[in-house]
Amino acid sequence: MENHSCNYNIDTVEDCVFCKIIKKEIPSKIAAEMENVLAFYDIDPSADTHILIVPKRHIETFLEVKKEDKEILSQMLRLAQDLIKENKIENKYKLVVNGGEYQFVPHFHLHLLGGNLKKNP
Numbered sequence: 311m312e313n314h315s316c317n318y319n320i321d322t323v324e325d326c327v328f329c330k331i332i333k334k335e336i337p338s339k340i341a342a343e344m345e346n347v348l349a350f351y352d353i354d355p356s357a358d359t360h361i362l363i364v365p366k367r368h369i370e371t372f373l374e375v376k377k378e379d380k381e382i383l384s385q386m387l388r389l390a391q392d393l394i395k396e397n398k399i400e401n402k403y404k405l406v407v408n409g410g411e412y413q414f415v416p417h418f419h420l421h422l423l424g425g426n427l428k429k430n431p
Contacts, residue, residue: 323368323417326368326415326416326417327415327417328362328364328368328415328417328419329368329417331348331350331364332348332364332366338350338351338353339351341361341393342389342392342393342396344385344388344389345385346365346366346367346381346382346385347363347364347365347366347382347385347386347389348363348364348366349361349362349363349364349389349393349422350362350364352421355428356421356423356427356428356429356430357404357423357424357425357426357427357428358424358425358426358428359397359399359403359422359423359424359425360421360422360423360424361393361397361421361422362419362420362421362422363386363389363390363393363419363420363421363422364417364418364419364420365379365382365386365417365418365419367382368417369382369417369418370416370417370418371409371413371416371418372407372409372418373409374418375418386420390405390420390422393422394422394424397424399424399425402424402425403422403423403424404421404422404423404424404427405420405421405422405423406420406421406423407419407420407421408421
């Protein structure tokens with residue numbers, strides 16, 4: 311799995327909890343990291359394995375993703391593939407994007423859920 315040093319000069323939002331995790335201002339259990347993406351374990355998991363895959367640049371919602379974000383999306387999906395294999399959940403996983411009322415943190419992210427579901431993310 312690729313691991314690049316983080317560039318903390320990226321666009322972040324001061325009061326965004328995910329931006330604070332990205333800047334290491336809030337501790338979290340990191341699952342993996344790439345140049346433009348950070349993956350960490352959800353503190354209130356909805357499944358046996360529940361990892362959040364987050365772009366380091368603040369993008370508020372899925373609908374705000376632009377054509378120029380293709381490298382970020384590519385890294386998010388490659389990281390998801392690596393984490394699925396690493397966590398041995400190839401036979402039972404979901405990759406989920408929430409939006410609108412279903413998105414609780416206003417920072418675009420993927421939920422990687424594996425194993426038995428406890429609740430909907």
